[in-house]
Amino acid sequence: xxxxxxxxxxxxxxxxxxxxxxxxxxxxxxxxxxxxxxxxxxxxxxxxxxxxxxxxxxxxxxxxxxxxxxxxxxxxxxxxxxxxxxxxxxxxxxxxxxxxxxxxxxxxxxxx
Amino acid sequence: xxxxxxxxxxxxxxxxxxxxxxxxxxxxxxxxxxxxxxxxxxxxxxxxxxxxxxxxxxxxxxxxxxxxxxxxxxxxxxxxxxxxxxxxxxxxxxxxxxxxxxxxxxxxxxxxxxx
Numbered sequence: 001x002x003x004x005x006x007x008x009x010x011x012x013x014x015x016x017x018x019x020x021x022x023x024x025x026x027x028x029x030x031x032x033x034x035x036x037x038x039x040x041x042x043x044x045x046x047x048x049x050x051x052x053x054x055x056x057x058x059x060x061x062x063x064x065x066x067x068x069x070x071x072x073x074x075x076x077x078x079x080x081x082x083x084x085x086x087x088x089x090x091x092x093x094x095x096x097x098x099x100x101x102x103x104x105x106x107x108x109x110x111x112x
Numbered sequence: 113x114x115x116x117x118x119x120x121x122x123x124x125x126x127x128x129x130x131x132x133x134x135x136x137x138x139x140x141x142x143x144x145x146x147x148x149x150x151x152x153x154x155x156x157x158x159x160x161x162x163x164x165x166x167x168x169x170x171x172x173x174x175x176x177x178x179x180x181x182x183x184x185x186x187x188x189x190x191x192x193x194x195x196x197x198x199x200x201x202x203x204x205x206x207x208x209x210x211x212x213x214x215x216x217x218x219x220x221x222x223x224x225x226x227x
Contacts (some may be wrong), residue, residue: 041220
């Protein structure tokens with residue numbers, strides 16, 4: 001059974017700092033991995049999608065990497081801003097169930 | 113273009129009642145998937161519909177059901193509500209089948225409270 005874990009569960013950093021969020025999964029037979037952000041009381045916004053054949057994806061200040069063999073992904077946020085404050089979720093798709101399995105999330109607070 | 117629209121945004125029901133939630137996908141998207149989000153269990157997959165057919169289903173009891181119409185709008189129904197059904201219900205649409213295989217666009221969700 002696929003399990004997705006995110007560390008840390010919560011993170012508070014001062015504005016301008018570079019930071020890394022971690023995601024680990026137990027079944028490496030995935031089709032892709034996605035990173036989302038969720039603002040309080042709102043739906044999810046897709047940030048990056050990495051196909052299983054890719055090693056990383058970049059969008060602006062965000063960079064996500066994928067190491068399928070070790071079951072790990074990281075989301076790197078450069079020069080963090082207060083507007084980056086949100087819950088960040090990773091999700092993997094594929095394997096035995098062909099369902100999108102979400103991680104536990106990291107609550108990020110960027111202090112001005 | 114308009115995003116994914118979910119209605120109602122908030123609702124309160126009592127145990128034993130039933131509820132129907134609606135999701136209108138982005139125009140042209142034929143895949144709609146539903147998720148339940150609770151503080152204890154996180155985000156869990158409910159089901160996915162593509163071209164009016166259920167393609168996949170999560171591990172939820174039969175009280176949870178859904179359907180998709182010819183215009184791709186989808187509804188989910190929960191019968192005999194229990195306190196544990198209180199959650200944020202999210203739907204997502206994509207242009208291709210296999211909801212998680214592609215970039216998903218989520219709606220703002222329907223927050224259900226069961227008293």
